Amino acid sequence: MKPKKLITNLLLLFLPFSIYAQEQQVIDLQAKVSVQVEHAPLLDLLNQISSQTGIYFSYDPMLVNTHKLISIHLQNQPLEAVLKAVFNEKYHFNLLKNQLIITSRKASATSQISTQPPSIRYNLSGSLQDSQSRELIPYGSISVLGHPFGTISNVDGEFNLKIPPEYESDTLVISCMGYARRYLLLDTLQHNPLNILLDPVEIKLREVKVTAVDALQIMDKLDENIAQNYPTNNQLMTSFYREVLKQDNDYINVSEAIMDILKIDYTNRFREDQIRFLKGRKSPEVEPSFHLVDFKMQGGPYYINKLDVIKTMDSFIDKEFRNYYSYAVEQVISYENRPTYVVLFKPNAKIDNLTYKGKLYVDQETFALVHAEFSLSRDGKKSARRSLIKKKPHGFRVRPIDLDYSVSYKQHHNKWYFSTAQASVKFHVKSRHDKINSVFHSVSDLLVTDHRATNLRRFKRQENFNSSDIFSEIISDYDENFWGNYNVIKPSEDLRKALKKAPQTGSVPQPHPQPLTTQNNQP
Structure with a gap:
């Protein structure tokens, strides 16, 4: 019996409470990407973007049909421009860390599906x-x-x-x-x-x-x-x-x-x-x-x-x-x-x-x-x-x-x-x-x-x-x-x-101090 395996098993229950100090966003919608999709599912395009940027996508599958066939060829263009070329004005994009949430503009007030x-x-x-x-x-x-x-x-x-x-x-x-x-x-x-x-x-x-x-x-x-x-x-x-x-x-x-x-x-x-x-x-x-x-x-x-x-x-x-x-x-x-x-x-x-x-x-x-x-x-x-x-x-x-x-x-x-x-x-x-x-x-x-x-x-x-x-x-x-x-x-x-x-909608929140720079230190 290996103690190392015991540690691994026990950590499965403990890691949910790992704590991260707030970090600065390093990915934005202006990140440059190059995509080439010819009569292929929308999912292929999203996978190309993910592999280049580290972003992954969240969306309601009833709202976004990833099996829809598309054709698009763009070189070194901002991510936002690529998304606008594929999706129409009914869609809203919200980037949180490395997750890009796609919703309808009607639902964007809550950023959730209906x-x-x-x-x-x-x-x-x-x-x-x-x-x-x-x-x-x-x-x-x-x-x-x-x-x-x-x-x-x-x-x-x-x-x-x-x-x-x-x-x-x-x-x-x-x-x-x-x-x-x-x-x-x-x-x-x-x-x-x-x-x-x-x-x-x-x-x-x-x-x-x-x-x-x-x-x-x-x-x-x-x-x-x-x-x-x-x-x-x-x-x-x-x-x-x-x-x-x-x-x-x-x-x-x-x-x-x-x-x-x-x-x-x-x-x-x-x-x-x-x-x-x-x-x-x-x-x-x-x-x-x-x-x-x-x-x-x-x-x-x-x-x-x-x-x-x-x-x-x-x-x-x-x-x-x-x-x-x-x-x-x-x-x-x-x-x-x-x-x-x-x-x-x-x-x-x-x-x-x-x-x-x-x-x-x-x-x-x-x-x-x-x-x-x-x-x-x-x-x-x-x-x-x-x-x-x-x-x-x-x-x-x-x-x-x-x-x-x-x-x-x-x-x-x-x-x-x-x-x-x-x-x-x-x-x-x-x-x-x-x-x-x-x-x-x-x-x-x-x-x-x-x-x-x-x-x-x-x-x-x-x-x-x-x-x-x-x-x-x-x-x-x-x-x-x-x-x-x-x-x-x-x-x-x-x-x-x-x-x-x-605070009610429209109220002015109290500002936070700037986050401290994080380091990989042990407690």
């Missing part, structure tokens, strides 16, 4: 509450029985669910870890918003003590049953992603998007999943930021999908690295109305690598991993100081404080599907010279709102969101009614209040 999901019959809203303590229940699942779409409650226990008309006579199902599942007939609901009470439940093993259950046997069964428990065909998943950044107690940025995930079958260990951006919005700066360097999170949507630890076979799941960790069964609880083992894991020795500790929730009947919560171990945080920062300005000290992750799977037709993921990262940034002493907190949430089997093998290269993209730079503008009929995670009350304080 595709909407089907019409809705019900627009349900409400909250989940503990029937005994009356406390609000966060992260509860709300869906239609027997169908793969739904949403979850936010940190305040609130939710919105938009249901198409063909399901108006179906059953609403509400579930949450540690609570009895509840069913409501949609056509009998009289009140909106709904106040849904859930009864807490506890399951205890009767014939065998928890301490007598062999945790390693559970982990072996988990590994043996992956092909039976998870999809063995490709899935096209509609998902909602939100990325929030705070500096101390102030919100700095809120970015959201609807995306497609091409989830490759779980028996294929050689092909990565792919992410395709569909529609998004970004708040104006919620609160003026006075730090000298604008820290960026790289590859957020790409990497949060890596929290699908069954697909990525991360170190605490992979049998090859089992002896790096110790496992113990803590208890048995109710999860989706099913008895579920809670398996604790932690590094079994001091290891100078990015090791984790946490809890694995394993279905007692099928041995499927249905939920996981984990964070960097104490030694892992020390190692993180050498691995977290990809680039930082000279004189800055950056120290990771808390790095916490979670992932959940949802059962449908006897298979468990990737459903939700969250990454919460806090890091301390300090510079005596620049009088900066702040805690930055990034929270990224992913919710799969629908999924279906697909024969699709890959997205087009220019559609694919990759690890080097900075999500918050790809989208712009914030519209309260932007999502239309898409299902999303309802913003918490705290977040809604912060957004109401955001």
Whole structure:
């Protein structure tokens, strides 16, 4: 067993939170290109531009027909001139870093596509509450029985669910870890918003003590049953992603998007999943930021999908690295109305690598991993100081404080599907010279709102969101009614209040100081 391979596996979960200081744009629309296309698809032209400039393209495939045959011969011309020669005045071009976004001029106010999901019959809203303590229940699942779409409650226990008309006579199902599942007939609901009470439940093993259950046997069964428990065909998943950044107690940025995930079958260990951006919005700066360097999170949507630890076979799941960790069964609880083992894991020795500790929730009947919560171990945080920062300005000290992750799977037709993921990262940034002493907190949430089997093998290269993209730079503008009929995670009350304080359109933003020159230094 090679420690180097262990480091590589662990870094897959850590790299989403690599931080980049703001860099100056080096590619612009005046860059000179030479193109030669004769009665060939538009895609050939875009590929020629990409190879010469390093730019790649994002667009709505319903708007831009890349199979259209074109002919064009231009030598040493500005990129902007080439684009105008190919596209008519109805198109708008927005260059962000090395990504060129093509939209219609009508949609350019939001720089996004206008595709909407089907019409809705019900627009349900409400909250989940503990029937005994009356406390609000966060992260509860709300869906239609027997169908793969739904949403979850936010940190305040609130939710919105938009249901198409063909399901108006179906059953609403509400579930949450540690609570009895509840069913409501949609056509009998009289009140909106709904106040849904859930009864807490506890399951205890009767014939065998928890301490007598062999945790390693559970982990072996988990590994043996992956092909039976998870999809063995490709899935096209509609998902909602939100990325929030705070500096101390102030919100700095809120970015959201609807995306497609091409989830490759779980028996294929050689092909990565792919992410395709569909529609998004970004708040104006919620609160003026006075730090000298604008820290960026790289590859957020790409990497949060890596929290699908069954697909990525991360170190605490992979049998090859089992002896790096110790496992113990803590208890048995109710999860989706099913008895579920809670398996604790932690590094079994001091290891100078990015090791984790946490809890694995394993279905007692099928041995499927249905939920996981984990964070960097104490030694892992020390190692993180050498691995977290990809680039930082000279004189800055950056120290990771808390790095916490979670992932959940949802059962449908006897298979468990990737459903939700969250990454919460806090890091301390300090510079005596620049009088900066702040805690930055990034929270990224992913919710799969629908999924279906697909024969699709890959997205087009220019559609694919990759690890080097900075999500918050790809989208712009914030519209309260932007999502239309898409299902999303309802913003918490705290977040809604912060957004109401955001500068209105046409207001003059407070200027930022100039960014510092970046260097490839270690923390």
